[in-house]
Amino acid sequence: GENVEQHPSTLSVQEGDSAVIKCTYSDSASNYFPWYKQELGKGPQLIIDIRSNVGEKKDQRIAVTLNKTAKHFSLHITETQPEDSAVYFCAAIPYAGGTSYGKLTFGQGTILTVHP
């Protein structure tokens, strides 16, 4: 089955700096890669995703890059703000196929702290 490794486990930055979180996956069939942000006491919130037919996607201060050959993808947050402080999870899933439905495989999570 799929295995997703996420680094670093904790990340501390100053407000205004950039933050980068990296994930690698093992199953070459995976072709959808979402990123979730989880704040204390809440469920994970989808913040951005990328599909395997593109290499990069950007949404305001957040961007995700994908390298299918190396099987890794990264989350980039620019101009970080204190409200960006949360736990971030990457995930992977192969599209379609009877054994994949709903089965997101998550990384271990990164605790991001943005200091004012």
Next chain:
Amino acid sequence: KAGVTQTPRYLIKTRGQQVTLSCSPISGHRSVSWYQQTPGQGLQFLFEYFSETQRNKGNFPGRFSGRQFSNSRSEMNVSTLELGDSALYLCASSSVRENTEAFFGQGTRLTVV
């Protein structure tokens, strides 16, 4: 548009008891997945339902079961509770056949004592 609603938010149960958790997906979403979140194991997939049928199952013992109703609402049940079942149980709903773009509820915090 209402999000994914999970009830109850918190539960305390005793070892050996059983528990039922409920999830109401976003209106129009027909796929519901369940995940267990613990500090040690992270987010782990339990099972997924679509149109009242279980389409996929994770690696959990048979004590964990679920079902989905015709209105897409889903329940999961855990029988013979163990201390290790203490966790945040999350439900996610999706609208498309391939079950991408999953939206999570706030979860049910289960504590087994």
